[in-house]
Structures are given as structure tokens and as C-alpha cells.
Amino acid sequence: MNGSQLLAEILKKENIKFLSCFPSTDLIESCAEINIKPIICRQERIGVAIADGISRSTGGQQIGVFAMQGGPGAENSFPGAAQSFADNVPVLLIPGGESLNRSFISPNFVSTNNYSNVTKWLAQVNDINRLPQILKRAFYALKTGKPGPVLIEIPSEIWDQNLNELNYDPVKKNLVRPDQSETEEIADVIINAKNPVLYTGQGIMYSDAEEELLKFADLLNIPVMTTLPGKSSFPENHALSLGSSAVSTTKMIPHFLNKSDVVIAIGTSLTRTPYGRDIPEGKIIIHSTNEPFDINKDYNAHYGLIGDSKLVLQDLISCINNKVTNFDKYNSKNIRQEIKDIKDDWLGEWQSKLHSDETPLNPYRIVNDLMQTVDLNNTIMTHDAGSPRDQIVPFWECTSPKSYIGWGKTTQLGYSLGVIMGAKLANPEKLCINIMGDAAIGMVGMDIETAVRNNIGILTIVLNNGAMAIERPSMPISIEKYKAHSQGGNYKQVAEALGGWGIRVSKPENIISALKEAISITESGKPALVEFITKENFDFSKYE
Numbered sequence: 250m251n252g253s254q255l256l257a258e259i260l261k262k263e264n265i266k267f268l269s270c271f272p273s274t275d276l277i278e279s280c281a282e283i284n285i286k287p288i289i290c291r292q293e294r295i296g297v298a299i300a301d302g303i304s305r306s307t308g309g310q311q312i313g314v315f316a317m318q319g320g321p322g323a324e325n326s327f328p329g330a331a332q333s334f335a336d337n338v339p340v341l342l343i344p345g346g347e348s349l350n351r352s353f354i355s356p357n358f359v360s361t362n363n364y365s366n367v368t369k370w371l372a373q374v375n376d377i378n379r380l381p382q383i384l385k386r387a388f389y390a391l392k393t394g395k396p397g398p399v400l401i402e403i404p405s406e407i408w409d410q411n412l413n414e415l416n417y418d419p420v421k422k423n424l425v426r427p428d429q430s431e432t433e434e435i436a437d438v439i440i441n442a443k444n445p446v447l448y449t450g451q452g453i454m455y456s457d458a459e460e461e462l463l464k465f466a467d468l469l470n471i472p473v474m475t476t477l478p479g480k481s482s483f484p485e486n487h488a489l490s491l492g493s494s495a496v497s498t499t500k501m502i503p504h505f506l507n508k509s510d511v512v513i514a515i516g517t518s519l520t521r522t523p524y525g526r527d528i529p530e531g532k533i534i535i536h537s538t539n540e541p542f543d544i545n546k547d548y549n550a551h552y553g554l555i556g557d558s559k560l561v562l563q564d565l566i567s568c569i570n571n572k573v574t575n576f577d578k579y580n581s582k583n584i585r586q587e588i589k590d591i592k593d594d595w596l597g598e599w600q601s602k603l604h605s606d607e608t609p610l611n612p613y614r615i616v617n618d619l620m621q622t623v624d625l626n627n628t629i630m631t632h633d634a635g636s637p638r639d640q641i642v643p644f645w646e647c648t649s650p651k652s653y654i655g656w657g658k659t660t661q662l663g664y665s666l667g668v669i670m671g672a673k674l675a676n677p678e679k680l681c682i683n684i685m686g687d688a689a690i691g692m693v694g695m696d697i698e699t700a701v702r703n704n705i706g707i708l709t710i711v712l713n714n715g716a717m718a719i720e721r722p723s724m725p726i727s728i729e730k731y732k733a734h735s736q737g738g739n740y741k742q743v744a745e746a747l748g749g750w751g752i753r754v755s756k757p758e759n760i761i762s763a764l765k766e767a768i769s770i771t772e773s774g775k776p777a778l779v780e781f782i783t784k785e786n787f788d789f790s791k792y793e
């Protein structure tokens with residue numbers, strides 16, 4: 250077997266079903282030979298996002314892989330890797346590279362140098378005999394510990410060199426369980442807390458700990474808020490849910506965070522970001538993560554608890570069950586009613602927007618109508634950068650695990666299109682929706698054709714306000730003098746021209762019927778695009 254065939258065989262053993270890719274790379278042919286389907290994108294940034302969506306939507310159960318040419322292909326993939334790195338997504342990147350005797354000659358692009366800041370681990374396969382071992386390390390890094398992109402560069406001669414036999418078993422991941430005495434100490438802090446709040450991240454979903462989180466919250470009646478990447482780690486229709494927060498937020502989150510004494514952060518790196526909620530000063534912070542290096546990175550953690558979220562929660566639950574004999578004190582708290590009152594009050598404030606009849610359309614009306622139209626338990630939703638993210642995040646109610654792909658340590662316009670294609674490939678039975686602004690689709694729209702060609706029946710919602718609305722405050726003079734924030738386009742026609750199905754909606758009474766029609770089109774494997782003509786909207790659900 251040559252290097253390319255070896256790599257394809259290893260991917261097969263690792264249960265990889267799709268190779269997201271862009272030519273030229275020998276790996277495409279070797280994968281096709283053994284029925285790993287190549288998904289050829291229109292540009293590499295989206296190819297990486299497709300791989301990213303496969304990994305994210307399955308909590309890392311399936312690893313997304315992207316292969317590309319060295320030089321231009323590797324250069325053009327960089328934003329994709331930067332995005333995956335920022336949100337700690339386990340994707341495997343396989344660029345080609347210069348031949349070994351020409352490696353590291355400037356100014357040629359050297360992936361192993363240039364990607365070092367946006368990968369968890371990277372290596373060059375400098376000897377065909379080392380290929381299986383290097384891939385073993387790659388998959389171990391992808392599956393164990395805090396996730397992140399891994400890059401393996403294949404110098405040109407390695408593709409054709411031969412190895413007689415492939416010795417490779419799929420990698421088993423390892424989990425870390427915290428020390429019992431540490432768990433005991435922290436359980437005491439939680440038991441004695443007056444107003445604890447759970448602050449959960451995407452680590453819950455990577456460790457499949459959603460059930461344990463539910464049990465834990467119910468046990469002591471603790472309200473739960475999620476980070477943006479952690480959105481859908483806790484059911485948002487549950488009486489203890491505070492929802493999720495990005496730039497915009499529910500009203501419940503600041504209320505309960507402000508009055509909390511103990512914040513129990515689980516499955517999050519606790520990185521401060523404008524797209525997440527800061528923990529206010531003066532709180533006792535318990536920080537549980539599987540990455541020791543994240544403790545005390547951005548916050549002073551009073552207690553660290555290193556481990557896999559599922560095991561951490563199991564241990565905390567059994568510890569608390571052993572220590573607490575009478576739960577009356579916790580059950581008698583009026584937390585659920587308090588949450589309900591604030592939620593009712595908050596949604597009341599937004600009723601007129603969520604049900605607005607105005608034209609151009611109000612984006613909140615679209616979000617609300619969409620939510621009433623889909624089966625939330627069978628939907629995966631993601632936002633894009635710009636106003637759509639801030640309009641959807643607090644109001645979209647996730648009812649089942651891994652039903653939302655939240656992102657925002659970096660916010661590359663257009664990323665939602667690739668990530669939702671990956672989600673649909675990995676979850677063909679689910680309705681997969683991305684909601685994006687007109688600037689966002691402007692960056693990546695040609696990749697709708699990738700969905701058409703590969704029968705990836707996604708639903709793309711475009712909120713077309715003819716402008717980069719969210720940029721209005723950043724350039725008032727340029728806008729007044731030159732209309733610098735405005736842009737034009739008919740995205741229904743773009744979708745149709747690329748072989749997809751499209752519809753343009755400008756009246757409120759047509760929103761739901763258009764959505765229903767689009768959803769039925771996606772069921773036939775064809776991507777559908779619904780373009781809504783909306784007004785610029787500067788009201789965001791912001792509370793302190």
C-alpha cells in the first residue's frame with residue numbers, strides 16, 4: 250500500500266464516512282476507492298467548516314476530516330482552522346507539502362510552521378514507516394482531552410512510498426476522573442451555597458453528559474445557564490433553565506448570576522469573550538474542565554476539578570446523595586417560580602417584536618415563526634455572525650442535546666453555511682438550519698452548489714436587510730457620505746442559479762408557508778434557501 254492508500258485505510262478504520270476536500274490531493278482517489286465519499290467544496294474555508302460541523306454535531310463521535318493541496322490549498326484553509334481552534338473543535342487537516350528535501354525553504358508555505366498557533370497538535374510525516382504511528386497520535390489528540398484541530402502534513406514523495414503491511418487499530422479515548430477528596434470538598438461548597446448557578450459549556454456535549462447535568466441540576470434545584478458553544482447542553486424548556494447568552498442574553502441570566510454566591514462552571518474553558526457572559530466579581534468559582542491549563546487562565550478559580558464532565562457530574566451526584574439526608578431545604582426554594590416570573594416578564598417585553606406584522610419584516614418575527622414551525626427535537630440550528638446571532642441566541646429554545654451549534658470565540662462571516670452542511674451529513678434525519686445575514690452569504694454563497702451537488706438538504710435562512718446593519722455604529726460618516734455599509738443582491742436567485750431551491754418573502758403572512766415549503770424541499774435532499782426582506786434592527790435583548 251502506498252502512503253495515500255494507507256491514510257485512506259486508517260480513516261476507514263477510524264469510521265470516517267466523508268472526506269471533505271479540495272484538489273489536488275491523492276487522498277481523494279484513495280478514499281473514493283474504498284467508499285469514503287469525497288465532498289468537494291468550492292473553497293477550502295468552507296471545506297474545513299464542513300469537517301467542523303461533522304465533529305461538533307456528533308459531540309466528537311464522528312471526526313471531520315479535511316484534505317487539501319499544499320501551498321494555495323493550505324493557505325486558503327487557514328481561516329477554517331483558526332475558527333475550529335477558537336471553538337476547540339476536533340478536526341483532522343491533511344495538507345500536502347513540499348518534498349522532504351525542499352521542506353522549510355522560505356517563502357514556500359510550510360503548514361507545520363504556519364498552523365502551529367491554530368492547532369492542538371501538528372506533525373509532518375517524514376518517513377512512510379512512521380505514518381501509522383503519527384496518525385495514531387493524531388486521533389488520540391482528537392479524541393482525548395480538550396478537543397482542537399490536528400494537522401498532518403504529507404510531503405509529496407510520501408504519497409507514493411510503500412509499506413507492506415498496515416498495523417493500526419482504531420484509537421480508544423481516555424477519560425480523567427477527579428480525585429475523590431477534591432470532589433468531596435467541592436460537594437460541601439455546593440451543598441452549603443445559598444444561590445448557586447450552573448454555568449455549562451460544550452464539554453457537556455463532548456462527554457455526552459446531558460443526562461447527568463439534568464440530574465445534578467434537579468437534585469439541588471440549581472438554575473442552569475449555558476455558554477454560547479454550550480447552548481443545548483441543557484433543555485431550555487426546563488423549569489431550571491436560564492437560557493444562553495452571547496452579546497444578547499435572556500433576562501434570567503444576569504438576574505441569577507448577579508445574585509449568585511457560587512458559580513459551578515462545568516465543561517467550559519471559562520475564556521472571557523464579548524460573545525459570552527462574564528462571571529461578575531466576588532463569586533466563588535468552581536471550575537471543572539478536562540484541561541488543567543485552563544484553570545486560572547482568565548478567572549481566579551477558588552476550586553478546580555479536572556475531569557470528564559460526565560464522570561465529574563456522576564461523582565458530584567453520588568457524593569451529594571451520600572452527604573444530604575434531607576432535600577427539603579433545596580426543594581422548598583422557589584427557584585422555578587422565580588425563573589418563570591422573570592421569563593414571562595422578559596418574553597412579555599419582546600412580544601410585540603416576536604409577533605410583529607411590520608414590513609420590511611422584523612427578524613424577531615421570523616425567528617419566532619421558525620421556532621413554531623419546526624420540530625425542535627429533530628432540528629439542528631446554527632447562527633452566523635452579525636445581527637442574526639444576537640437576534641436568535643436568547644430566543645431560540647433548544648429542547649434536546651446537540652441541537653444548536655453555537656460559536657463565537659471568533660466569528661467569521663459565512664462559517665454557518667459549512668458547519669450546517671457538516672451537521673446534515675452526520676445527521677441526515679435531522680432538519681439542519683443556518684440563519685445568516687446578507688453580508689455573511691456574500692462571503693460564501695457559492696458553496697450552496699456544494700450542497701446541491703452532494704444532496705445535502707440544508708435549510709438556509711437569509712435575513713436580507715441590504716446592509717451590514719451591525720456595522721452601522723462603527724462608520725457613521727462613511728455611511729452618510731458613501732453608504733458604506735450597504736450591499737445588494739437577490740439571494741433567492743443565487744440559490745436557484747446554483748441548482749438549489751429558493752423563495753423570497755417580504756410579507757409576514759407568507760413566512761410560515763414559505764418555511765413549510767422549504768422544509769419539504771430539504772427532505773428530498775435539495776438545499777432550500779428562504780430569503781426574508783427584513784429591516785435593520787438594533788434592538789437586542791441586552792440586560793445587565
Ligand SMILES: Cc1ncc(C[n+]2csc(CCOP(=O)(O)OP(=O)(O)O)c2C)c(N)n1
Binds near residue numbers: 661686687690719
Ligand atoms: C470574516 C469576517 N470579517 C468581518 C467581520 C465583522 N463583522 C461582523 S458582522 C458584520 C456585518 C454583518 O452583516 P450581515 O451579515 O448583513 O448581518 P446584519 O448585521 O446586517 O444583520 C461584519 C463586517 C466578521 N465577523 N467576519
Ligand SMILES: [Mg+2]
Binds near residue numbers: 687714
Ligand atoms: Mg445585513
